[in-house]
Amino acid sequence: MFNQIQLPYAYDALEPHIDALTMETHYSKHHAAYTKNLNDAAQKAGVADKEITFLLSSLDNISDEALRKAIRNNGGGFYNHNLYFSTMSPDGGGQPVGLLKDELEKSFGSFPDFQNQLSGLAAGQFGSGWGWLSTNRDGKLILSASANQDNPLMEGNGFVPILGIDVWEHAYYLKYKNLRADYIKAFFNVIDWKAVASNYESVMKG
């Protein structure tokens, strides 16, 4: 049984950056539907007891094509949104400290350079998808973008996402309409860098 994380803040807590109606719809409708559909498909495929990270890294093991597709789309939606909602906070924004800050600067030049590169990838993703910051067990950081509910776990190269920007229209259209770049800029005001740093350290500890 796969469960949505409990939101550690109210729907209106991320105002004015992310509006309450978007948060409520995103969590209680979109994310809830991905989670229900994942549970249904995983049950049918006999993989309901697996870890979601394992499932998404080994989709080829699911022989039934329709179930594999359902688990890719809805399992991705389940996992991606658990990550997304858990790395936002009303006390977010600013910059990380410590090891993650050092590694971001080493990898991308400076924090603003990192922000520009990730924002560019997310803004440039054609259609629905995500922009990602990922790491591997050696602590190497990379940026990428993916379509639909795909994520770096599915690429099978040992990289695990530690921060994701949802650029599906459902994440921003009510407030930002077609201005995806404005939403991405606002998203940086609610990033919980402590949560991202904790994800970073978890992947490195294996």
Ligand SMILES: [Fe+2]
């Ligand atoms: Fe979403």
